[in-house]
Every structure is written in C-alpha cells, then in structure tokens.
Amino acid sequence: MITTKDIRNKYVKNYPSAFCPGCGDGMVLNAMSRAVEKSGIDQKKVAAVSGIGCAAWIPSPYWKVDTLHTTHGRAIPHATGLKVGNKDLEVMVVSGDGDCAGIGGNHLLHAARNNIDLNVLMINNGLYAMTGGQVAPTTEHGEKTLTTPYGNPSQGIDICNVVKHSGASHVARWTTYHMNELIKEIERTIDIKGFSFIEVLSQCPTRTGKKEGLSGVEMLEWYRENTTKNKEEEGIYVGEIQYVERTELTEEIYEQISKRGGKPR
C-alpha cells in the first residue's frame, strides 16, 4: 500500500506549496504522482512540461522529475521537441485552460492531429486565476468575471470535443472529485501510444470561490452533484470520451530515419 508519506518523499518537493488552501492543483499533483508510481515506469524518464499559470506550477517546482517550465501557451510544442528528440522520455504536459485552450489552442489542435505521444492534463478552472480572474475560453456564457463585468458575451468551448475531432488517440474528462478514476486515467495515458488528453475540472477557491461565494469543499460537492458517468444523463459527462488507434508522430519519424539509413542520435 502506498501512503501519502511515500508519495511525498518520492515525488514531491518544495512543499508547502504556493497553492491557495483548497486548490485542486495539489490534488492533481497527488494523482499524477500516484499514477506514475502505479505504472511502474522509471521516474528518471518522466519529463513534465508546463506553460504559464497556476496549473503550470504543479510540476515546476513541485514534482520530482525533469521539468520544463516554458512560456505562456507553448508547453505542447516544447514537449513535442523533447519527445521527438528522445522517444524514451514519458512526456507529460500540465497546463491550465487558458494556457492550453486559449493562447495555446492552435498547438493543442496540431499536436492532436499529429497524435504525438504526449500526455496532456488540462486543469480547467474556467477562468484565468493567476492574473486575478479574467474570462477564459472555457468560461460559460453569461458568467461575470473581472473582464466580463456585464456577463460573458461569448460561449465557453467544449475543448474535449475539439481535441477528439482533431484526431487524438485518447480523450477523457474527470474532476478533482474523481481522484481514483483520475489516477487510473493518467496511468492509462502512460501506456497509450498517441496523444492523450485529460480535461480535469478543478476548483479555484480563490477566484471562482470569491465570485460564486463557494469554498473549495463546496466546489468539489458541486462536481459530485453535477457530473455523470452516463452519457445519456443530464450533467457534465466524466469518463473516457474517445479511444482510437492511430499512427503516432514520433514513431513515424524514427521509422523514416531508420528506413533512410540514419541512426537516431
């Protein structure tokens, strides 16, 4: 039985963290660590790439693996270079919804099209939290934020659907309330060859909390009550959204190299 103490000693550093009390980011870090532990892969071969925002801080500086904390929205293309450079690395991308679906949206689309073997965790809190709570591409219509004081005039994006139709091998959605399922899903992404995308709905007790008058605890309760594992039922669907086998970019590139007599350095 792995306990939190074991996980903390083996995978976590620089704690206590800068995350607000009740923030879901620490839960995601816990889930990622447990998934890596369960999968049995070599921790040395795990690389975590992140962009800018609260979620980008989950791996850097808190996760005991090689971390690349990059520029806003660019985690996925950095990770692409890393993975194509060394296919033995298990590359995880941890990104917020603004980082991944907003400024980095184009990269997300093309990484899914390439079906490159990255494991992307998009931590979705529905707004830009680090900068104070501005509207994000995932914010629902009508929501009031710092920059939509009269209500969001746009619609929020269903990013899983976008990634699914862009050609990713594996797409799933969970929330921080579903810790066991999330751990299993992350463990699965490690095995899956191809682009894996997990949207993790996660509470922001500070920004969303202040706006909605909800605590982290209440938001977790909200996830419990408003999500469903049944596609036919009303509510936010959580679970696997897509799994298909498709050609994977890194393998294709390495194959082309060896077919033309080259030896990958």
Add this chain to the structure above:
Amino acid sequence: MLKPGTYFMEGNEACAEGAMRAGLGLYAGYPITPASEVMNHLAKELPKTGGRFLQMEDEIASIAAVIGGAWSGLKSMTATSGPGFSLMQENIGYAVMTETPCVIVDVQRAGPSTGQATKPGTGDVMQSRFGSHGDYEIIALAPNSVQEMFDFTVRSFNLSERYRTPVVLLADAGVGHMREKFTIPEKVKTIERKRPKEVDKEFFDTHEEDHVPPMPDFGEGYELMVTGSTHLGDGTRDTASFEAQDRLVRRLNAKINDNREEIEDWEEMGCNRADLVLISYGSISRPVKGAVKKAREDGYDIGFFRPKVIWPSPEDRMKEIGKNSEVMLVELSLQGYRMEVERCVGSENLYIFDILNSLPTIEQVYEKIMEVIE
C-alpha cells in the same frame, strides 16, 4: 549530407549542409520566403544522418520545439525570415534565460511587415539584438557568401554550444538565394556543450571564469528545473529576491560580454591609414568591397570594414576606425546597424549610403565614395 568537396549551390542549401556537418539533431520550422530552402533541403537530407525533421504549425511552435529538442540533448535549429522571426522573439528570450543552446537562422527580407518577401533587407539587425524583452546579450553572425553560409552555420552551432545560448545567423535574401561555388572541407571543427561531472549539482549558475554552467539532458535523473522565471543555481524559481535577479541577469550578460574577444570576428582592408572607411555587412558588402578595391587601385586611401559577427559588435575596433578616418555605412536598410555604428564612430564623421530592395553595383558605390571624398 554532401561529402567534402566543392559544390555550386544556393546559400540556404549551404546553410543546411553546414548545420548537418555541425551535428544538427533536430530541425523544426515553418515555411517562409526567402528561408524555405533551408527546410526543404533538410527535410530530405536530415533523416539520412539520423536527425529529426519537424514542420510545425507556426514559428512560435518551431522555436519551442527547437528548445525542447535542445533539452533532449540534441543540437537544434530553425530557419525563418522577418515575420517569423518576430513571432519567435518571446521564446528567444526564454532560450537566453534558460541557457538553451540553439541556432536561429533569419534570412532577412525587405520589411516592415510582409514587405517584399523575395527582396533582401537588413532591417532585423536591431531586432536580433533587442527583439525579446528584458536585459540580455546575444550572438549574431552576418554571412556574405555561400561559403560563409556554410562556415557561419557551423560556427553558430559551436558558439551556441560553447556559451549555452541561442545564436542568430543573420543572413539576407541576397546571400540566401545566391548561387556560387563553396567548399566543404575534409574536417569541420565542432564544439559540444559542457556536460555535468559527477560533483555538479548546479546547472544554472557557476563560478567558472567563462560563466557557462554545465548542461545535462532530460532523462538523466537530475530532476532538472528549467524555467524562464528568475531562478537560483539549482533551477528553483525565485520570483522575489533582488539577489537572484541580480546574480542571474548579470551572469547571463557577462557570459557574452566577458567573452567578446573569443566571439568577435571581422574582415578589414586598409583601415589603419584611410581617409574614408566603408563599413558594410551581409550580401551588400560584396559590391562595397569591390568599390573599395577599385578606389584603392585608383590611388585613393579608402578602407573596408566588415563585421562577420555583428553582435556583440566589434565596437572597440569601430571606435578606433572612427578616430582616424571618416566612415561611410552602406547597408540594405534605413536603420539596420546605423545606431550601433553611430555610437562607435560618432555622428559627425559618419556618412550613410542606404539602399532598399536591391544590391547596388560597384559603380554606384564607387560614385558615392567619390561624392564623399570630394
């Protein structure tokens, strides 16, 4: 990859050949005139040498993949032109901050904006130096022949590996699209990045005289923390302390400034005793040199000075020249290198011959020389 020998090729292709000779492991790019031939050539040839080729969705992704590739342990490169170079600026700053060796080829075209895609210009000189935000120093090289497209590409890799910093190969459409003879030598000298020894624990600070810390790869078990935020020697982010910002930024700048002598390179002719020295770089320096030669044959004391490494600039030498002679700067843009030359030689004895869109003939430059000395 071509065998050693002499070939008749385009500058951009020579650049691609130079990159492979230098040990290019990953190329990521996005097509753009007049730089596309670099990637066209590498798409076909690089896999045969074991290197990875990626066409990305845009230039931002290209430079990002290059940085990722560098941390996977490979020598990495991208090539672009002005509009793409503009898009890359944020991540060039990231590469400076994280001390990521990589090469960015900018085959300059006439700008601003879309400008004239097939016409040469040198309007990116200041952008290559100051394009990203914050205080930083950078290395940029300006080739003027197909041979130098090959040689300087190799040197760009060597400098980037030596100093763990991005290096810009600041070519232009003139030299990128030029076809002429060039030679691939039997032996090409290459430099590899400093690797950690067993005792090393800090990869983002050093007390070595050259200010260059060792660089491990991802996957070697160092629990690397690479971040564009201000960081301590072990990589830990420090977003608040004065000491961390001061120590890091000063060292990053010193890495280039304190090693200037090793980096600087220029070509000169008759500069010690000249009434007028023509300063020029890139493709336009070819007719300029021709005109200076002609003027010297005609008995005039005219000098020629061409920075090969444009950043850090050969400022000491330019200052000396400015003391002894009048100077004429000839370049393919209005602003290109002008502020830097003016800073070094002063504005009182500086003449400008700026030309947009195309190279002047030797006669045109010669006439200009005559105008100035008369």
Add this chain to the structure above:
Amino acid sequence: MADCLNIKIDRDLCTGCGICIRFCPKDILEPSEDLNQYGNYYAKVVDLDSCIVCRRCELFCPDFAITVEKEEEKC
C-alpha cells in the same frame, strides 16, 4: 482498531482547507482550535475508532499532509 491504526497529520503542511473533514464518510476529522505556524486551523482526528481506512482523506488532501498508517499484522 485504534492500536494498529494511525492517522498522521502534518500540521504545518495542512492549509486548513477542510476537504478531508467534509469528505470523510465517518466524520472523524475536525478543525483544530489552535493555529499552525502558517496561521491555519489544521485538521485533527477526533474519532479514530470510527475510521474505516477508506483513505479518502489522504487521497483528497491537496497538501500531502495526511497519511493513514495501518499495521496489517496487528489488525
């Protein structure tokens, strides 16, 4: 059960968010009356005997502050 079971809460890692307290199915945790060194009312165990070792508290804790230790042999 209590002899072989121990729920360790690192009081200085705890931010007092209350997640463990709310989601414990047996309500065995409560906020403390005193503060830890960071000024948070850390969680404490008030009814260890009722613990069913579901480990939800340690799984849900965002701060890696809770460890449920059970000595299998004794139980």
